[in-house]
Amino acid sequence: MKKAILYLNQFFGQIGGEELADHAPEIREGLVGPAMELNKQLGDEVEVTHTIICGDNFMGSRQEEAINTILGFLEGKEFDIFFAGPAFRAGRYGSACGNICKAVQDKFKVPTITSMNDENPGVEMFRKELFIFKGGASAAAMRNDVKAMAQFGLKLIKREELLPAEEEGYFGRGIRKQVWLNPPVVATERVIDMLLKKVHGQPFETELPIPKQDLVPIAKALTAEELSKLEVAVVTSGGIVPVGNPDRIQSASATKWGKYDISKLEDLVKGEFMTIHAGFDPMAANNDPDVIVPLDALRAYEKEGKIGGVYKYFYSTVGTGTTQAEAARMGKEIAAELVEAGVKAVILTST
């Protein structure tokens, strides 16, 4: 019989919730929590022999130590496949599952499988390197998600032929594999067929999918006439704040943003504004904050009538070490304020 080992966080490992997220890695013989369902789904051919449990914060903040400890647990153990999660939409857990799967697969050369919801940042971090199954948003999807991991695990162990990622149910790794078609249809026929479908506006499927970037629809251009009547708002990730940093925005990995009244100012001057960005030498921006928030130039365009004015607040945060998720959240919050204020034009300066 083949053997499997499962990784869980402190919550699913039944240690406890957030207050126990610092729980150090441990390994237990036998089945804990979701390991039971996994063992059941794997049937008679594969047995889950051990469950590894590690607190999400322990893995997050002492990652190297956590991974080395776990690799140490696994040293000398016989196992043919390694599972982690499912992590659903839990970001830290997803990242932990990704990190441990990658480490285990690199060191022990066994296949690893995990499962996450598409909103989990762990997906983008690890999809190119791992089999990450498309999981549900919450633990309500536990049974389905475990089943998907188990079924694919059995296929890997039995070395069955694998279908494309989309059909198997994991996030595409961007790997292109050549296959023999059955029945064989030569490329010239396939391409003409595709072209005809395209010409006739029928659906067709490309054989070389290009990973799609998540772009937003382009906002329509304003007319010069409109712009001459509109206030332009400035948003920056360059960390410009009033001296003293009243909102205590972090100098790196920011989770806060601030807005500062510039309605009576013509220019941002040294001694009143500064940058708190820890990702570059602040001297130039401290001497002249306009190099990041170009209020002086915007005032000039206001006087010329090119723009109606400058929105009374500028918005600021720090864009170094800031996760995309945090940046998106802050962006959403700022956008909501701007929409509320009727702002239609924004200059975003980044450093």
Add this chain to the structure above:
Amino acid sequence: MNKEIEKAGITIVQMANLIPVAKTVGANRMVPTISIPYPLGDPNTPKEQQWKLRYHRVGVALDALTTEVDEQTVFKVKI
């Protein structure tokens, strides 16, 4: 941030030094700046020259807001 603001229907232009990063994260209108620590004015040049550069590039950004684009676009600057 750019994307979230644009998603809200606001016309936005990003002034960035790392244009490839701005592109990757999905900015649609982009204007290059000259560096990370001083995007709009090199302190090693005279104040007047810094002002000219800043005034020019902010102008390009404002023009970008009034330019219809159908794909991610980097607007050209002269100074």
